[in-house]
Each structure stands twice: as structure tokens, then as C-alpha cells.
Amino acid sequence: NAGVTQTPKFRILKIGQSMTLQCTQDMNHNYMYWYRQDPGMGLKLIYYSVGAGITDKGEVPNGYNVSRSTTEDFPLRLELAAPSQTSVYFCASSYPEGSTEAFFGQGTRLTVV
């Protein structure tokens, strides 16, 4: 089972460049999430989606955009990369019920220089 797949695993961007972090899941989960993990800061929610065509902001959405055209895919777009966006990004998915677990991808380590 593939679960949640993120690409790329590593990326270095220059300030002002753009990129899309890809995330796809094969578990038919309604809910999908993007988190960023900064050292010593835990995980912060960037955006989430409760189903195809529906997205909403999390705690730290500035500088990012998302779309959800299918149940499987939830890409995260950085339009003008800034050093403050250097982080590890995790995509996750789950069923709607709060008692169920979230499944995480292996992460994308992004460095903006």
C-alpha cells in the first residue's frame, strides 16, 4: 500500500522562485492536510481540505496556496519563496471522524537561499 506519497523529498529554492509540493493518497480519505515542521516548534497546520473542491486556511497560510481538484491529490504551491519558508513539509490524510488516525507522508525538506 502506497499510503500518502509526497514529492520531492528534498529541494533547494532561491528567494523569489516558485514551486509546487505534490501530495497524493490512495486511501480514499476525505480530509487532507499540509503541515510544516520547524525545529523545536512541532507541526503547524498550513491548509486543509475536507473534500474535492473545498479548502481552508490553517494556522500559518501566508505565502502558500492549495487546490483540491480530486480526492487523491492536494498540492501545495509556494509562489515567491522566502527564507522563512525553509522547513520540512508534511502532507497527511484521514477520514472525517476525529477519532481516526491521520496518515503522513515522508516529508519534503525545503531550503530557501
Added chain:
Amino acid sequence: GNSVTQMEGPVTLSEEAFLTINCTYTATGYPSLFWYVQYPGEGLQLLLKATKADDKGSNKGFEATYRKETTSFHLEKGSVQVSDSAVYFCALSANYGGATNKLIFGTGTLLAVQP
């Protein structure tokens, strides 16, 4: 708002020592509580969970009990192994009147077990 507070690390233990990682939460309603583990270079994976007061979650020798009176969900293991070295995250998920369930994480606690 909802929040999770867990003890800061790193926690360094010798093999076979007893482990406790404290976690307390603030939430309205009746959250579900989770412990996730992150091994080096990997994503998070669920370690255990509890969905109502007094439930005990357990897995791989780890346990945690949902204590509503103290709003706590402390992680314990009687005898740690080197292979338990990882970052441990406490998290909660709460739903209010149909609002979306979202996981709220603590800052994580790094556990290092020495042989």
C-alpha cells in the same frame, strides 16, 4: 482555543529505564488524544490513541491514559530500548458542532536511548 503542551526534551535514558513523557491539553468538548512517533528521516506514524475519558491506549509496550480530570495524556513505557529513540508528539483532535476535525500537535519530545 485548543492546545497541547508536552515536556521539552531531549530526554536521555539508558536501555531498560522507565519512560514518562508528560502531555497536557486544553480543549472544549471531548477531544480524541493521540501519541505519534517520528523516527529519523521519516514521517509521523500513530503510536496509540484514546477517544474518551479513562480510556487507555497501548502499543509496542507504550501506554497512555486519557485523564479528563487532569486534562493529561502522559506517555509511559516500562523498559525502553535503543530502537525507541525518536521524536514523540502528543496531539488532540476535536470537533465542535460539525466543524472540521483538525489535529493539534505539541512541540514534540526527542527521546534518546543509550545502550
